Amino acid sequence: xxxxxxxxxxxxxxxxxxxxxxxxxxxxxxxxxxxxxxxxxxxxxxxxxxxxxxxxxxxxxxxxxxxxxxxxxxxxxxxxxxxxxxxxxxxxxxxxxxxxxxxxxxxxxxxxxxx
Amino acid sequence: xxxxxxxxxxxxxxxxxxxxxxxxxxxxxxxxxxxxxxxxxxxxxxxxxxxxxxxxxxxxxxxxxxxxxxxxxxxxxxxxxxxxxxxxxxxxxxxxxxxxxxxxxxxxxxxxxx
Numbered sequence: 001x002x003x004x005x006x007x008x009x010x011x012x013x014x015x016x017x018x019x020x021x022x023x024x025x026x027x028x029x030x031x032x033x034x035x036x037x038x039x040x041x042x043x044x045x046x047x048x049x050x051x052x053x054x055x056x057x058x059x060x061x062x063x064x065x066x067x068x069x070x071x072x073x074x075x076x077x078x079x080x081x082x083x084x085x086x087x088x089x090x091x092x093x094x095x096x097x098x099x100x101x102x103x104x105x106x107x108x109x110x111x112x113x114x115x
Numbered sequence: 116x117x118x119x120x121x122x123x124x125x126x127x128x129x130x131x132x133x134x135x136x137x138x139x140x141x142x143x144x145x146x147x148x149x150x151x152x153x154x155x156x157x158x159x160x161x162x163x164x165x166x167x168x169x170x171x172x173x174x175x176x177x178x179x180x181x182x183x184x185x186x187x188x189x190x191x192x193x194x195x196x197x198x199x200x201x202x203x204x205x206x207x208x209x210x211x212x213x214x215x216x217x218x219x220x221x222x223x224x225x226x227x228x229x
Contacts, residue, residue, distance in 0.1 A: 006158070034216060043205065043219045044159075093158055097215040104215050106151075106159040 003027055004096050006107035013084055014115055021079045021110045023050075023094035029074035030096035035067075038091040038109075050077040084114040117142045117208045119220035127226040134178075134193040136223050138206030141187060148189040149207040149217065150180055159205065165189060176200070201227045 007022045023033055031052045036044040048069050049057040056069035066088075068080040077096075081088050094107045122137040140146060147166050151159040163174025170182040176199075180191045189206060203224050207217040 004158075009156075032215070041222075041224075043221045044217075046216055046218075049216065091156075095159075095215075095217075104161075104217070108158040109156065111156060 003098075004094065004105040004107045006092075006094055006110050008110060009108060010111050010113075012113045012115065015085050016083055018080055018082045019084055019112060021081075021092055021094075021112070023077045023079070023096065023107050025075045025096045025098075025105070028096075028098040028100065030077075031074060031099070033071065033077040033094055033096045035069065035077075035079050036093045036095070038093060040091075044093060047079075081112065084112070086114045088112065089114045117146060117218045119206050119208050119218055121204075121206050121220035121223050123223055124221060125224045125226065127228060128196050129228045130198055131195050134191070134196045134200065134225065136191040136204050136206075136225065138180075138189045138191065138220055139187055140189060140206070140208045142208055146208045148180075148182060149209075150174065150178070150189070150191050151205045151207060153203045153205065153222075162191070162204075196227050198227050198229065201225055
Protein backbone atom coordinates (compact mmCIF):
# COMPACT_ATOMS: atom_id res chain seq x y z
CA UNK A 1 0.00 0.00 0.00
CA UNK A 2 0.88 3.65 -0.26
CA UNK A 3 3.39 4.97 2.21
CA UNK A 4 2.73 8.60 1.29
CA UNK A 5 -0.87 9.62 0.98
CA UNK A 6 -2.40 12.75 -0.46
CA UNK A 7 -5.87 14.08 0.14
CA UNK A 8 -8.00 14.97 -1.66
CA UNK A 9 -7.30 13.14 -4.90
CA UNK A 10 -9.61 15.42 -6.82
CA UNK A 11 -10.92 18.86 -5.95
CA UNK A 12 -12.99 21.31 -7.92
CA UNK A 13 -13.43 24.80 -6.57
CA UNK A 14 -14.67 28.20 -7.60
CA UNK A 15 -12.29 30.96 -8.53
CA UNK A 16 -11.27 33.00 -5.50
CA UNK A 17 -11.56 30.24 -2.96
CA UNK A 18 -8.71 28.55 -1.13
CA UNK A 19 -7.95 24.86 -1.31
CA UNK A 20 -5.87 22.78 1.08
CA UNK A 21 -4.06 19.62 0.04
CA UNK A 22 -2.61 17.26 2.60
CA UNK A 23 0.43 15.03 2.29
CA UNK A 24 0.98 12.37 4.92
CA UNK A 25 3.76 9.91 5.47
CA UNK A 26 2.00 6.82 6.76
CA UNK A 27 4.66 4.70 8.39
CA UNK A 28 7.70 6.89 8.75
CA UNK A 29 8.57 10.35 9.92
CA UNK A 30 9.50 12.96 7.36
CA UNK A 31 11.28 16.12 8.43
CA UNK A 32 11.14 17.33 4.85
CA UNK A 33 8.59 16.90 2.11
CA UNK A 34 8.61 18.18 -1.43
CA UNK A 35 5.75 19.68 -3.39
CA UNK A 36 5.67 19.39 -7.17
CA UNK A 37 3.32 20.76 -9.77
CA UNK A 38 2.57 19.03 -13.03
CA UNK A 39 0.73 20.62 -15.93
CA UNK A 40 -1.01 18.37 -18.44
CA UNK A 41 1.41 16.40 -20.56
CA UNK A 42 4.36 18.06 -18.87
CA UNK A 43 6.98 17.16 -16.33
CA UNK A 44 7.03 17.72 -12.61
CA UNK A 45 8.32 21.04 -11.42
CA UNK A 46 9.50 21.42 -7.86
CA UNK A 47 7.58 24.16 -6.09
CA UNK A 48 8.95 24.06 -2.58
CA UNK A 49 10.56 22.07 0.17
CA UNK A 50 8.47 21.74 3.28
CA UNK A 51 10.46 21.70 6.51
CA UNK A 52 9.02 20.45 9.79
CA UNK A 53 9.12 23.16 12.41
CA UNK A 54 10.40 25.89 10.12
CA UNK A 55 9.53 27.84 7.01
CA UNK A 56 9.26 26.19 3.66
CA UNK A 57 11.90 26.82 1.03
CA UNK A 58 10.38 27.97 -2.23
CA UNK A 59 11.84 27.55 -5.68
CA UNK A 60 12.46 30.59 -7.79
CA UNK A 61 9.31 31.97 -9.33
CA UNK A 62 6.90 30.31 -6.89
CA UNK A 63 4.73 32.77 -4.97
CA UNK A 64 4.98 32.16 -1.25
CA UNK A 65 1.75 33.98 -0.48
CA UNK A 66 -0.08 32.08 -3.17
CA UNK A 67 1.06 28.62 -2.17
CA UNK A 68 1.14 28.38 1.60
CA UNK A 69 2.99 25.40 3.00
CA UNK A 70 2.77 24.20 6.56
CA UNK A 71 4.67 21.24 7.94
CA UNK A 72 2.87 20.89 11.24
CA UNK A 73 4.15 17.49 12.28
CA UNK A 74 6.65 14.85 11.28
CA UNK A 75 4.01 13.08 9.21
CA UNK A 76 1.96 15.89 7.70
CA UNK A 77 2.58 18.72 5.27
CA UNK A 78 -0.15 20.84 3.76
CA UNK A 79 -0.23 22.97 0.64
CA UNK A 80 -2.88 25.67 0.53
CA UNK A 81 -3.60 27.32 -2.79
CA UNK A 82 -4.98 30.71 -1.79
CA UNK A 83 -7.47 32.66 -3.88
CA UNK A 84 -7.29 30.03 -6.55
CA UNK A 85 -7.72 30.96 -10.20
CA UNK A 86 -8.15 28.79 -13.30
CA UNK A 87 -4.43 29.03 -14.09
CA UNK A 88 -3.75 27.26 -10.79
CA UNK A 89 -5.51 24.18 -12.11
CA UNK A 90 -2.90 21.45 -12.11
CA UNK A 91 -1.82 18.13 -10.69
CA UNK A 92 0.01 18.58 -7.40
CA UNK A 93 2.27 15.81 -6.14
CA UNK A 94 4.16 15.53 -2.89
CA UNK A 95 7.11 13.37 -2.00
CA UNK A 96 8.72 12.44 1.27
CA UNK A 97 12.10 10.87 1.95
CA UNK A 98 12.47 8.16 4.53
CA UNK A 99 15.80 9.27 5.94
CA UNK A 100 16.28 5.97 7.72
CA UNK A 101 16.13 3.92 4.54
CA UNK A 102 17.08 6.59 2.02
CA UNK A 103 14.01 5.89 -0.07
CA UNK A 104 11.90 8.63 -1.57
CA UNK A 105 8.17 8.08 -1.83
CA UNK A 106 5.61 9.97 -3.89
CA UNK A 107 2.00 10.60 -3.08
CA UNK A 108 -0.79 9.68 -5.46
CA UNK A 109 -1.26 13.26 -6.53
CA UNK A 110 -4.10 15.76 -6.19
CA UNK A 111 -5.84 17.18 -9.22
CA UNK A 112 -7.08 20.70 -8.71
CA UNK A 113 -9.58 22.23 -11.09
CA UNK A 114 -10.51 25.86 -10.57
CA UNK A 115 -13.66 27.00 -12.35
CA UNK B 116 23.07 22.67 -11.83
CA UNK B 117 21.60 19.37 -12.80
CA UNK B 118 19.38 18.83 -15.80
CA UNK B 119 17.79 15.90 -17.56
CA UNK B 120 16.88 15.51 -21.21
CA UNK B 121 14.61 12.77 -22.44
CA UNK B 122 14.81 12.33 -26.18
CA UNK B 123 11.40 11.77 -27.63
CA UNK B 124 8.26 12.95 -25.91
CA UNK B 125 6.37 10.03 -27.40
CA UNK B 126 7.57 6.52 -28.19
CA UNK B 127 5.40 3.89 -29.79
CA UNK B 128 6.31 0.21 -30.03
CA UNK B 129 4.52 -3.00 -30.84
CA UNK B 130 3.64 -5.49 -28.15
CA UNK B 131 6.60 -7.82 -27.72
CA UNK B 132 9.09 -5.39 -29.21
CA UNK B 133 12.07 -3.82 -27.50
CA UNK B 134 11.42 -0.70 -25.47
CA UNK B 135 14.14 1.96 -25.41
CA UNK B 136 13.57 5.26 -23.65
CA UNK B 137 16.48 7.67 -23.75
CA UNK B 138 17.75 9.86 -20.95
CA UNK B 139 20.79 12.09 -20.82
CA UNK B 140 21.80 14.15 -17.83
CA UNK B 141 24.14 16.90 -16.92
CA UNK B 142 25.57 17.16 -13.46
CA UNK B 143 28.62 18.78 -11.94
CA UNK B 144 28.91 15.99 -9.41
CA UNK B 145 28.26 12.25 -9.65
CA UNK B 146 24.52 11.91 -9.60
CA UNK B 147 21.92 9.52 -8.43
CA UNK B 148 19.66 8.61 -11.38
CA UNK B 149 16.09 7.40 -11.36
CA UNK B 150 13.37 6.21 -13.67
CA UNK B 151 9.75 6.62 -12.61
CA UNK B 152 6.53 5.52 -14.25
CA UNK B 153 3.27 7.43 -14.01
CA UNK B 154 -0.12 6.07 -14.95
CA UNK B 155 -2.96 8.51 -15.70
CA UNK B 156 -4.03 10.60 -12.73
CA UNK B 157 -1.65 8.81 -10.41
CA UNK B 158 1.56 9.60 -8.61
CA UNK B 159 4.98 8.29 -9.51
CA UNK B 160 6.20 4.77 -9.03
CA UNK B 161 9.91 4.05 -8.87
CA UNK B 162 11.07 1.67 -11.59
CA UNK B 163 14.74 1.63 -10.74
CA UNK B 164 17.61 3.76 -9.56
CA UNK B 165 21.36 4.05 -9.87
CA UNK B 166 23.37 5.23 -6.91
CA UNK B 167 26.76 3.56 -6.91
CA UNK B 168 28.21 0.22 -7.89
CA UNK B 169 27.03 -1.84 -10.82
CA UNK B 170 26.17 0.34 -13.77
CA UNK B 171 23.48 -1.98 -15.08
CA UNK B 172 20.48 -1.65 -12.86
CA UNK B 173 17.49 -3.95 -12.92
CA UNK B 174 14.11 -2.71 -11.85
CA UNK B 175 10.53 -3.80 -11.58
CA UNK B 176 8.35 -5.07 -14.41
CA UNK B 177 11.33 -6.29 -16.42
CA UNK B 178 12.89 -2.88 -16.95
CA UNK B 179 16.56 -2.15 -16.70
CA UNK B 180 18.84 0.82 -17.28
CA UNK B 181 22.55 1.28 -17.75
CA UNK B 182 24.53 4.19 -16.36
CA UNK B 183 27.14 5.28 -18.88
CA UNK B 184 29.27 8.02 -17.42
CA UNK B 185 31.19 8.64 -20.65
CA UNK B 186 27.94 9.27 -22.47
CA UNK B 187 26.14 10.90 -19.51
CA UNK B 188 23.26 8.60 -20.27
CA UNK B 189 20.84 6.41 -18.36
CA UNK B 190 18.62 4.84 -21.00
CA UNK B 191 15.73 2.60 -19.96
CA UNK B 192 15.09 -0.67 -21.75
CA UNK B 193 12.78 -3.63 -21.67
CA UNK B 194 13.28 -6.60 -24.02
CA UNK B 195 9.62 -7.25 -24.71
CA UNK B 196 6.88 -4.66 -24.34
CA UNK B 197 3.57 -5.49 -22.72
CA UNK B 198 0.33 -3.62 -23.12
CA UNK B 199 0.42 -2.75 -19.43
CA UNK B 200 3.66 -0.82 -19.99
CA UNK B 201 1.75 2.01 -21.65
CA UNK B 202 2.34 5.01 -19.39
CA UNK B 203 4.42 8.16 -18.93
CA UNK B 204 8.05 7.62 -17.97
CA UNK B 205 10.24 10.15 -16.23
CA UNK B 206 13.98 10.16 -15.81
CA UNK B 207 15.26 12.11 -12.82
CA UNK B 208 18.56 13.13 -11.27
CA UNK B 209 19.75 14.35 -7.93
CA UNK B 210 23.21 15.20 -6.64
CA UNK B 211 25.05 12.47 -4.82
CA UNK B 212 25.24 14.48 -1.66
CA UNK B 213 22.33 16.79 -2.10
CA UNK B 214 18.92 16.89 -0.60
CA UNK B 215 16.36 14.51 -1.95
CA UNK B 216 15.05 17.03 -4.43
CA UNK B 217 14.78 15.56 -7.86
CA UNK B 218 15.10 17.23 -11.22
CA UNK B 219 12.87 15.54 -13.75
CA UNK B 220 13.12 15.17 -17.47
CA UNK B 221 10.27 16.19 -19.69
CA UNK B 222 8.78 12.73 -19.72
CA UNK B 223 8.21 10.19 -22.47
CA UNK B 224 4.82 8.78 -23.22
CA UNK B 225 5.07 5.13 -24.16
CA UNK B 226 2.34 3.68 -26.34
CA UNK B 227 2.09 -0.04 -27.00
CA UNK B 228 0.47 -1.17 -30.24
CA UNK B 229 -1.28 -4.55 -30.26
